[in-house]
Amino acid sequence: DSGVTQTPKHLITATGQRVTLRCSPRSGDLSVYWYQQSLDQGLQFLIQYYNGEERAKGNILERFSAQQFPDLHSELNLSSLELGDSALYFCASSTEGSNQPQHFGDGTRLSIL
């Protein structure tokens, strides 16, 4: 158990809809990262938050947004969903220390019908 909790495990919805994915980081971790894993694409970095502030952006679509709350949990909001958004969405957390690894949750599987 990595200590990173993601809910829900599986989400099924339709095109055009909006969903929210939730992540609770490991106790004490201030950084949260969101990644998208599509078939044969590996893990693509979406966005990073550190202690409530956005720190870095990767290949995140304008239809997607995220935030980190004072209790350090994070939410990834996906709107105007398209079939191509079907993927696994992973959250990872880490401490700020220089060689601290990123610990991953078990992901949310998003299926767009």
Added chain:
Amino acid sequence: QKEVEQDPGPLSVPEGAIVSLNCTYSNSAFQYFMWYRQYSRKGPELLMYTYSSGNKEDGRFTAQVDKSSKYISLFIRDSQPSDSATYLCAMSAVPTGRRALTFGSGTRLQVQP
């Protein structure tokens, strides 16, 4: 061209075999190199972490980094059916606790009993 290239496999070996998994990369700024193992329906789990060039051994696992060739490898000795998983290489130009990682697309390994 992707920054990190990884043979997707699948790679099928008999139990007890030595397995070699490899990644090449193009960004010479990468200094931190990781191997993650991902079981089906689970999040990536950190296996090995190395800084710059050289070898690191942990039990049956050995990680090698050759920065001059921009090539990293993971060797698994005496492979077991429980090693059957997808192996992801990951890299970073800065210490791993501070920024997102760049991943290869993963190699699927199947160890036959």
